[in-house]
Amino acid sequence: MSVDPAILEEIYDNAIYIVKDLNPIDKGDRYVIDCPECGKREAWIYKQGAMGRIFCNRKDKCTLAQSNGLSLWDYVQRKEGLDQQETLERLAFYTRVYLPSLSDDQIQAMRENRNKKDLLEESHRYFRESLFTEDGAKTLEYLKGRGYTEKDIKTMELGHYPGYANTLKHLVSMGFQVNPIPEVFEYAKRRGEYKVVFPYGDLSGNIKAF
Numbered sequence: 532m533s534v535d536p537a538i539l540e541e542i543y544d545n546a547i548y549i550v551k552d553l554n555p556i557d558k559g560d561r562y563v564i565d566c567p568e569c570g571k572r573e574a575w576i577y578k579q580g581a582m583g584r585i586f587c588n589r590k591d592k593c594t595l596a597q598s599n600g601l602s603l604w605d606y607v608q609r610k611e612g613l614d615q616q617e618t619l620e621r622l623a624f625y626t627r628v629y630l631p632s633l634s635d636d637q638i639q640a641m642r643e644n645r646n647k648k649d650l651l652e653e654s655h656r657y658f659r660e661s662l663f664t665e666d667g668a669k670t671l672e673y674l675k676g677r678g679y680t681e682k683d684i685k686t687m688e689l690g691h692y693p694g695y696a697n698t699l700k701h702l703v704s705m706g707f708q709v710n711p712i713p714e715v716f717e718y719a720k721r722r723g724e725y726k727v728v729f730p731y732g733d734l735s736g737n738i739k740a741f
Contacts, residue, residue, distance in 0.1 A: 658690025
C-alpha cells in the first residue's frame with residue numbers, strides 16, 4: 532500500500548492518541564507505555580522521528596525487544612483485525628488527520644496486498660506447525676542435528692515445507708484464492724527435497740518470502 536509520507540508523518544507525530552490504551556506517560560522526547568507484547572511497563576515510543584514504532588527494553592524476555600520494534604500501523608492492524616485501508620482510516624481517525632479520497636484502483640491494490648500478507652502469515656503458521664508433525668519429523672531431526680534446540684527453532688520461527696500441493700491445499704481450505712498461483716510460491720516448485728523453511732521479513736516483521 533502506498534501512502535503519502537507527509538500523511539504518515541503527521542499521523543505518527545500524534546502517536547499518543549494511537550497508544551492511549553497502553554497508558555502513555557510523557558518522558559520528554561518519548562512516551563513510556565505498557566509493552567503490547569510482554570505487558571511490562573518497559574516500552575516506549577518516540578514523539579518524533581522514529582517512523583512510528585514501539586520499542587521495548589526487555590532484550591532477553593520480550594520478542595518485541597528482540598526485533599526492530601513494532602510499527603504503529605501493525606499494532607493497530609493486528610489489535611483490531613483491519614485491512615490496509617481500514618488501518619489507515621483508523622490511524623487518521625485517532626489522530627484527526629485528513630485523508631484524501633482514494634480511487635477504486637488504489638482500494639483494490641490495497642485489498643490484494645492485504646490478501647497476500649494474510650496468505651504469507653497463514654503459510655508461515657502452517658509451516659511452523661508442520662515441523663512438529665509426523666511429516667516434519669525428519670526436518671526437525673535434521674535441525675536438532677545441526678545444533679538447534681527446540682527453543683531456538685521456535686524463537687527463529689523455523690518450519691517444515693510439506694510440499695507444494697499440500698501447501699496450496701491447506702491455503703484453499705482456509706479460504707484463500709490461489710488461482711492464479713501467488714507469485715511468492717512460484718519458487719516452491721524448485722525446492723526439491725529441501726524441507727527447512729526460514730522466514731524472511733521486513734523491518735515491521737511482515738513475512739515477505741521463505
